[in-house]
Amino acid sequence: MNPHQAETKIKRTANALAIxxxxxxxxxxxxxxxxxxxxxxxxxxxxxxxLMEITLLDEKKVIIHSAxxxxxxxxxxxxxxxxxxxxxxxxxxxxxxxxxxxxxHIKPGSGIGSSAASAAGAVVAANHLLGNVFSKRxxxxxxxxxxxxxxxxxxxxxVAPCIYGGITLIRSIHPLDIIxxxxxxxxxTIVHPQIEVRTKDARQILRKEVLLKxxxxxxxxxxxxxxxxxxxxxxxxxxxxxxxxxxxxxSILIPGFDEVKYRCKEEGALGGGISGxxxxxFMLSRDENTAIKVEKVMQEIYNRIGLEYHTHVTTIxxxxxxxxxx
Amino acid sequence: MNPHQAETKIKRTANALAIxxxxxxxxxxxxxxxxxxxxxxxxxxxxxxxLMEITLLDEKKVIIHSAxxxxxxxxxxxxxxxxxxxxxxxxxxxxxxxxxxxxxHIKPGSGIGSSAASAAGAVVAANHLLGNVFSKRxxxxxxxxxxxxxxxxxxxxxVAPCIYGGITLIRSIHPLDIIxxxxxxxxxTIVHPQIEVRTKDARQILRKEVLLKxxxxxxxxxxxxxxxxxxxxxxxxxxxxxxxxxxxxxSILIPGFDEVKYRCKEEGALGGGISGxxxxxFMLSRDENTAIKVEKVMQEIYNRIGLEYHTHVTTIxxxxxxxxxx
Numbered sequence: 001m002n003p004h005q006a007e008t009k010i011k012r013t014a015n016a017l018a019i020x021x022x023x024x025x026x027x028x029x030x031x032x033x034x035x036x037x038x039x040x041x042x043x044x045x046x047x048x049x050x051l052m053e054i055t056l057l058d059e060k061k062v063i064i065h066s067a068x069x070x071x072x073x074x075x076x077x078x079x080x081x082x083x084x085x086x087x088x089x090x091x092x093x094x095x096x097x098x099x100x101x102x103x104x105h106i107k108p109g110s111g112i113g114s115s116a117a118s119a120a121g122a123v124v125a126a127n128h129l130l131g132n133v134f135s136k137r138x139x140x141x142x143x144x145x146x147x148x149x150x151x152x153x154x155x156x157x158x159v160a161p162c163i164y165g166g167i168t169l170i171r172s173i174h175p176l177d178i179i180x181x182x183x184x185x186x187x188x189t190i191v192h193p194q195i196e197v198r199t200k201d202a203r204q205i206l207r208k209e210v211l212l213k214x215x216x217x218x219x220x221x222x223x224x225x226x227x228x229x230x231x232x233x234x235x236x237x238x239x240x241x242x243x244x245x246x247x248x249x250x251s252i253l254i255p256g257f258d259e260v261k262y263r264c265k266e267e268g269a270l271g272g273g274i275s276g277x278x279x280x281x282f283m284l285s286r287d288e289n290t291a292i293k294v295e296k297v298m299q300e301i302y303n304r305i306g307l308e309y310h311t312h313v314t315t316i317x318x319x320x321x322x323x324x325x326x
Numbered sequence: 327m328n329p330h331q332a333e334t335k336i337k338r339t340a341n342a343l344a345i346x347x348x349x350x351x352x353x354x355x356x357x358x359x360x361x362x363x364x365x366x367x368x369x370x371x372x373x374x375x376x377l378m379e380i381t382l383l384d385e386k387k388v389i390i391h392s393a394x395x396x397x398x399x400x401x402x403x404x405x406x407x408x409x410x411x412x413x414x415x416x417x418x419x420x421x422x423x424x425x426x427x428x429x430x431h432i433k434p435g436s437g438i439g440s441s442a443a444s445a446a447g448a449v450v451a452a453n454h455l456l457g458n459v460f461s462k463r464x465x466x467x468x469x470x471x472x473x474x475x476x477x478x479x480x481x482x483x484x485v486a487p488c489i490y491g492g493i494t495l496i497r498s499i500h501p502l503d504i505i506x507x508x509x510x511x512x513x514x515t516i517v518h519p520q521i522e523v524r525t526k527d528a529r530q531i532l533r534k535e536v537l538l539k540x541x542x543x544x545x546x547x548x549x550x551x552x553x554x555x556x557x558x559x560x561x562x563x564x565x566x567x568x569x570x571x572x573x574x575x576x577s578i579l580i581p582g583f584d585e586v587k588y589r590c591k592e593e594g595a596l597g598g599g600i601s602g603x604x605x606x607x608f609m610l611s612r613d614e615n616t617a618i619k620v621e622k623v624m625q626e627i628y629n630r631i632g633l634e635y636h637t638h639v640t641t642i643x644x645x646x647x648x649x650x651x652x
Contacts, residue, residue, distance in 0.1 A: 040546040171550035172543070177565060179553050212534055215541040215571070217498070219548045220366040224497035226552045227505050239503060245541070 021056045023128050024324040027121025028317050029106045030113035031282050032157035035241045035273040036221035040170050042161035047314040050117045051103040054125040061097035068104045080115040080146035081122040087142045098126050110192045111276035116158030119146025124321040139163050151199040165320035183229040187291035191298035192280040194308035197253050202277035214244045234286050241271030254279045256301050264294045347382045350650040353447025354643050355432045356439035357608050358483040361567045361599040362547035366496050368487035373640040376443045377429040380451040387423035394430050406441040406472035407448040413468045424452050436518045437602035442484030445472025450647040465489050477525040491646035509555040513617035517624035518606040520634035523579050528603035540570045560612050567597030580605045582627050590620045
């Protein structure tokens with residue numbers, strides 16, 4: 001028995017304390033791969049959010065409904081919200097299950113953590129109904145099974161910020177090591193051009209080897225970005241938002257990327273880049289006024305290019321998935 | 327004229343305020359390449375120190391004496407303390423020069439910043455005699471010319487911590503971007519096995535390309551290390567002190583490396599690795615007692631191997647080069 005299982009065993013007894021059988025949660029969008037922080041840094045957003053309703057069942061069973069008509073796999077193990085719950089109920093010694101209805105407002109394939117919101121929202125809600133028997137770290141561990149269903153890879157850089165809130169560092173996946181990085185209040189502008197970039201494709205175009213000199217520049221930037229967040233040094237954050245490894249390859253898949261980035265920075269944005277594996281692009285700004293000007297620039301560019309798009313102006317969500325009501 | 331030159335011009339007038347013509351400084355050893363922070367992170371030590379005496383001259387001239395009989399190049403431009411001063415006096419509009427005597431206590435080739443101490447000590451002392459007309463950033467810029475003389479590469483990860491003190495991040499060399507990283511009080515144990523590892527050789531054995539997955543693991547660790555230092559989280563520091571790229575290659579040049587590292591961690595050290603390009607090995611500990619136990623382990627190993635060595639038990643120097651007296 002590993003230490004993890006021991007931890008779970010102890011907490012199972014708290015299960016009996018749960019008194020509510022139904023809850024609604026808001027599961028927020030997230031930005032993974034924060035520019036130089038590929039695969040390790042993620043950020044939670046206040047908008048958009050999925051709305052999820054979840055009911056506790058007395059049998060070992062997971063039922064999922066879509067309130068928006070999205071086609072869902074009937075096997076819960078093949079569903080991004082279902083797979084984490086299947087893992088979770090397997091670690092309980094009493095038969096429990098969940099019925100979930102998902103109102104999906106974060107578009108699948110947008111690059112702002114749609115699958116992570118389903119996975120994270122489901123496990124936070126379920127844990128609430130169980131009397132919070134699992135730690136946040138456990139919840140990330142479960143939610144990663146949803147990411148595996150969605151993209152084939154058990155990554156945590158969306159589900160961790162979705163569950164912890166704020167900016168999270170995934171120092172390591174094996175063993176799972178999640179660190180919350182304090183950060184200043186920042187505005188986030190996001191544009192989602194309506195093209196399809198599949199996570200699997202975005203992974204496949206990356207080179208397996210990188211130049212050492214580029215890797216060094218990247219880890220200088222990641223160190224600067226973490227220090228900038230923790231010291232609230234907005235200029236340092238701006239200088240560190242540079243990606244010399246992933247962005248030059250992946251940005252080719254996103255029409256207008258270079259122009260969006262260049263002109264948003266001209267407009268006053270601290271910097272930004274590809275959200276997740278794209279196609280969404282995010283930009284950080286020090287104030288709302290700048291964030292709105294940045295949004296206008298994005299709109300103007302995609303209007304001219306003639307691509308459909310959505311934009312969001314929001315802030316960093318410091319608390320993650322929100323319990324709405326019992 | 328670039329912004330730098332403009333800055334220097336303005337400060338030249340402060341020159342006239344200097345009233346002292348002689349000063350002594352302690353120039354401390356430094357640990358560059360802090361494990362996962364290859365080429366970007368350096369740390370200043372309280373021991374050992376070079377002692378340097380410097381006199382202001384009324385003519386544009388640099389004279390260097392060694393008090394220990396080390397053979398020095400007669401051309402100041404070819405000397406690690408001289409080259410930075412040549413650069414510095416070229417940015418003054420009045421003819422000034424310096425005569426320096428160096429008492430070298432940091433062994434050249436030890437990997438704990440011997441050349442950097444000469445370069446940094448010289449420019450801090452000279453700037454003091456000039457009435458502090460140059461910024462710390464300027465001093466790093468000058469001191470890097472000393473590193474170029476010593477190793478052929480203008481790197482800053484020893485001279486920056488030597489001048490700023492504490493732990494410094496060199497986010498970028500062009501342009502020079504130095505960030506002080508706050509850190510907790512830690513003990514440092516160093517062993518210098520008396521073998522020669524030339525910086526140039528240590529650079530040449532590195533591969534020019536690295537696996538992306540290794541680079542990602544490295545930047546997860548560097549982000550964790552910076553967060554650990556800034557949050558004073560000793561366990562996180564320990565977990566992040568892992569280098570999957572440089573150490574596996576370079577440690578081959580250092581007899582006993584793996585055993586030193588393994589046994590020092592068993593003894594309670596948080597972690598550590600190669601200091602600079604070696605052959606010294608450093609270990610961080612949370613208290614003096616552990617740091618001394620770590621020293622004993624190092625001594626025992628090199629006694630058994632039969633290599634001559636020096637050890638130091640010291641702490642992080644938070645102020646850098648120290649002005650002793652006028």
